[in-house]
Amino acid sequence: MVRSTNSAVRQDAAPAVSERQQSRVAKRAAAAKPAVKSEPIELPQDIDSSTAFQLIAASIFRQVGANEGAVRSANPQGVHQMRIGLRRMRAAISVFAQLVDDPETTRLKQELRWLTGRLGPARDLHLLALRLRRARGAAPERQKRLQVVETMRNEALATAIAALATDRYRKLQTDVWAWIEAGDWLGGAARRQVPRRARDFADAVLAKRARKIARRARELEALDVEGRHQLRIAAKKLYYAMGFFESLYDGRKSRERMADYQRKVKELLDHLGALNDLAVQQQLTGSLTPVVRQSDGLAVIAPSRHERTKTERLLKSAGRAGRELADAKSFWD
Template identity: 30%
Template sequence: MGYLHSGSPGPARLHSVTTAPPTPPPPAAAAREVELKLQLDPRDLPRVAALPVLRSLCDEPPRTRRLRTVYHDTPDLRLASAGVALRVRQSGEGHIQALKTMAGESTDDSAGVAVRREWEWPLPGDRPDLSLLEGSGAGGMIPDEARARLRPLFVTDFMRTVLVVRPDSGTVIEVAIDDGAITAGDRTERISEVELELKAGRVVRLFELALALQRFVPMRIGTENKAEVGYRLVTGRKPRPVLPEPTALSPVATMAEAFRHVVRQGIRHTLANEPCALADGDPEGLHQIRVALRRLRIALKLFHPVTQSAETAELRAEIGWLSDRLAPARGWDALSALLDGADAGLVGAVAAARQGPLEDAVAALGSARASRLVLALGTWLEDGGWHARAAAETRALLDRPMKDSAGPWLTALHAKARRAGKTVGPSSAKDAEKLRRRLRRLGYAADFFRGLYPPAAARPFLDALHPVLATLDALHDADTGQHLLASLADGEPALRKPASAAARHLDRLADTHRKALPDVWRAWRDTPVFWG
């Protein structure tokens, strides 16, 4: 399944861990690794190194070498649980031991870019030497009780072609083109990726270079590093859906800082759910991507007074395009969840009807257009021209505390939601949908800005809002399900009777939620706002 270079030494051998070398080298300092990973079709990989857009920025020829790396952990994966990876890499006749953090250092890292700590030490052989960790600041990352239980778990074996590009006098980027495989026991996954590592310069240069490469070779941002893929192979687990990160704004954040943080968070949320959505069309993965896209659209609209431009409008339109491509599959997924115990023939027909929209959704997510959207959004955000090149009065507003504007923005959204819900029990699906959309915008905005206020103040408001939204979402799903059932019954007479029974079931569910709506609405309406 994967490419393994001829002459591969084969699977890792079980061996002991050295604890005291004869002549230990000086303690290693932690390096900060900043990289953007791009995944591509293995058939396109050989073309990358020869692209003029890369070669024109290089002042030395590319270098190619084979890298074989063995990752170590305990049988119960103590290191992975701690978020670190211990590896020994062979390159030529030499060996390098490395300890790396597997996740970003902060939830405010640049969107799509991994920022990790890494320690490296030269080794005389292929056995880990944990005594090297002492004095480096990394000693506490591997618990004492785990050290004697470390074993080889999986191997990466690939050919790496490296080019060093200099887009400008202040930027150095190492471009690593990797072709090979990750092997854990009898499970293998192909490595076909390009890593852009920032050695000097601004993060935006990574996005600019990725966007330039994507114009010639289809690529998409990858969020799993080799260690994470290896551990997934070891456990046999599929990629899982990821919920939005908690917002991490501080009360002193400026408007520019808040905007950058919220959009970065939306991009990360989108990318984090792509692996499971693309792997098997996971319904929750697709749903979470739609949530991330909604949050991005609302953020761009909310901050529109200070970030408006032709670029912003185009980005909002492209986010809308991708969200629209995912919506039909989501409708069938919601209906499936409501048909527990329904006629088997109807359940099968719903699953079959979902297949086409699902394939369309997965195709849209994996398309060059979707990849360009994420790269373009990251480039625009990290370039910061929306701030640095804004008019003086706009720049002054962006440099003011976010809290100055958050309150008035939330008050306006709150007032619109209250007006939409003044009838308490909307008399039509249209009324309910209007209320749902307004409350959804308010809920996302409140979540964006909650960190500006004391947690104890924000929690009651958000806790009261959740059941209102859940009730309105249930009404929306029931209404959508009714339309989908009708479309099935119209196309297949044999489904009319079970579809009618299912429609009556949805009616009863909707009626229950409509009766519950006034109480949860009043509970939220009477809850004090947290922004003063």
């Protein structure tokens, strides 16, 4: 299934947001600070697995912190980039799970998930507002729906901004940096059955994740919505992992094969992401129905023929991309 966006919107937007707060969000957006994308990760060839994780995690969390200003200024792209940073951090924890597994890591994963949940509705509603703006025609119903969506988006942005002002967020910042630099997981790293050399660790992790994805990707068109969602999560973690370890593969042949493999994973993710965006936006449109009916008496709008055709086309494209990925040559040893 797709993300539980409806419940997230209701939960985060439940407290009433005053007109004054919405006006404040609009003013911030007018002078929004720029969003910050991820930085390249460069790992020395002889680096050990523990130090590699520390460098990777530090790079990722810098992206999270660097987007605070953009989020506080109500920049939807800042929300998007901070979410990407949080997802990359959770992916890094998953990729290095064998190394960093301990109670503190588990607690921090929950806190990272909490913050991601506070940012999610603002991003999803922003995409829905863009979709409604780009839709053909200017029917009164569409304009009214757009007004409702933009109001909800501003409420969700206010919720995201408020989350960054909490003691919980400040503690998360402090705790994550302490965990990266001197967490308890470091004391148990030597006792765990983890390859000491980061390149050996990367080979094993990438090979294992790629095998699991290949089996599902080959039969993608037979998967249900939940199956496609789980495949997308697994493929995204693999894509992030390749970015984490990319600098370790310095041979010409390895780099060429990695670039080809990354391209195939990215193509699959693009198709699966487009399918997920359609499903999320349809969920959100459905969740707006009671709100719109209360004020405007508008009826439910079922997915259009264009949306159904687009979904079918994306499924075929995703299936083709999945088969190409399953047949791709590996770049790891």
